[in-house]
Amino acid sequence: MPIPVARPASARAVHGDRSTVYAQVIADSISPEGVRLTTLEVQCHRFVLSEFNTHRVFSRNSASSRAIPVRKQLQYLRDAPAIPLSFPQEKAGMQGGDELNSNLVEEARAQWLVARDAAIASAEKLVALGVHKSIVNRLLEPFMWHRIIVSSTRWDGFFTQRISPNAQPEIHAVASWMREALEASTPDAVAGGKGWHTPYIDEVTDDHIREAVGSSEDAYWTLRREISAARCARVSYLTHTGVRDIEADRDLYQKLVSAEPPHWSPLEHVATPGAHPTTVSNFDGWTQLRQIAELARTRT
Numbered sequence: 203m204p205i206p207v208a209r210p211a212s213a214r215a216v217h218g219d220r221s222t223v224y225a226q227v228i229a230d231s232i233s234p235e236g237v238r239l240t241t242l243e244v245q246c247h248r249f250v251l252s253e254f255n256t257h258r259v260f261s262r263n264s265a266s267s268r269a270i271p272v273r274k275q276l277q278y279l280r281d282a283p284a285i286p287l288s289f290p291q292e293k294a295g296m297q298g299g300d301e302l303n304s305n306l307v308e309e310a311r312a313q314w315l316v317a318r319d320a321a322i323a324s325a326e327k328l329v330a331l332g333v334h335k336s337i338v339n340r341l342l343e344p345f346m347w348h349r350i351i352v353s354s355t356r357w358d359g360f361f362t363q364r365i366s367p368n369a370q371p372e373i374h375a376v377a378s379w380m381r382e383a384l385e386a387s388t389p390d391a392v393a394g395g396k397g398w399h400t401p402y403i404d405e406v407t408d409d410h411i412r413e414a415v416g417s418s419e420d421a422y423w424t425l426r427r428e429i430s431a432a433r434c435a436r437v438s439y440l441t442h443t444g445v446r447d448i449e450a451d452r453d454l455y456q457k458l459v460s461a462e463p464p465h466w467s468p469l470e471h472v473a474t475p476g477a478h479p480t481t482v483s484n485f486d487g488w489t490q491l492r493q494i495a496e497l498a499r500t501r502t
Contacts, residue, residue, distance in 0.1 A: 221282035225379035233475035237487035248346035261470035268336035402433035428455040435468035
């Protein structure tokens with residue numbers, strides 16, 4: 203059967219939207235050796251996250267069910283729940299059959315929302331009992347949208363598997379958006395030796411960094427890397443209170459690297475051209491900030 207793909211007018215128009223599948227390029231770089239590294243922000247149905255996470259060539263971070271307050275999550279689910287893109291007929295095997303007829307599709311959607319309402323009611327009862335959000339939010343995951351930042355130098359395997367007639371419609375949709383975003387983007391050349399791929403650093407942030415550090419190039423690149431990694435951890439330009447704050451970004455970076463154990467994964471999205479001489483990463487031809495920070499930690 204044809205696989206439906208949700209397609210808003212443009213990725214830019216839906217950036218940050220909590221009610222649809224989307225993908226947007228956040229940073230796109232090419233090394234002197236011609237190796238392209240791209241970072242995308244994507245949103246998909248939470249229930250296909252496990253399929254997304256099977257691709258080991260990706261570095262990724264995503265919004266955590268353990269971190270988002272339950273009240274905020276409940277409001278998201280009331281306003282814009284994630285609903286399957288398709289309701290195929292049951293048949294043997296992993297792929298569904300033809301789409302239900304229109305009347306049955308409407309009934310299926312209604313039953314999905316009945317289940318959503320029941321999950322919300324149970325979540326509210328758990329909140330009243332004082333249960334922590336890390337448990338309560340798990341009840342709500344089938345109805346959540348999920349935002350991910352993903353970086354890679356290799357995409358073909360993912361697209362081959364997920365943009366396929368055999369793929370579940372919801373993973374097919376986000377993979378299609380990702381490929382479209384990559385094809386529409388032109389990478390920026392990054393110089394070897396000092397240049398860096400730094401997602402979530404735009405012109406406004408760059409100006410703030412320059413103001414904060416003055417003329418020191420070393421301090422400039424250090425702060426730029428730290429802010430980028432912190433924002434990758436949040437999957438946002440903004441703090442959780444909805445503002446740009448480079449001091450809050452810097453504080454978060456220090457918490458990431460000083461934690462026991464450290465939270466290294468956001469540092470994987472920040473990278474410089476050239477393979478590291480003594481360590482291996484999931485990027486071709488780029489050294490991740492994680493590799494550098496881990497080595498520095500072992501030497502202290």
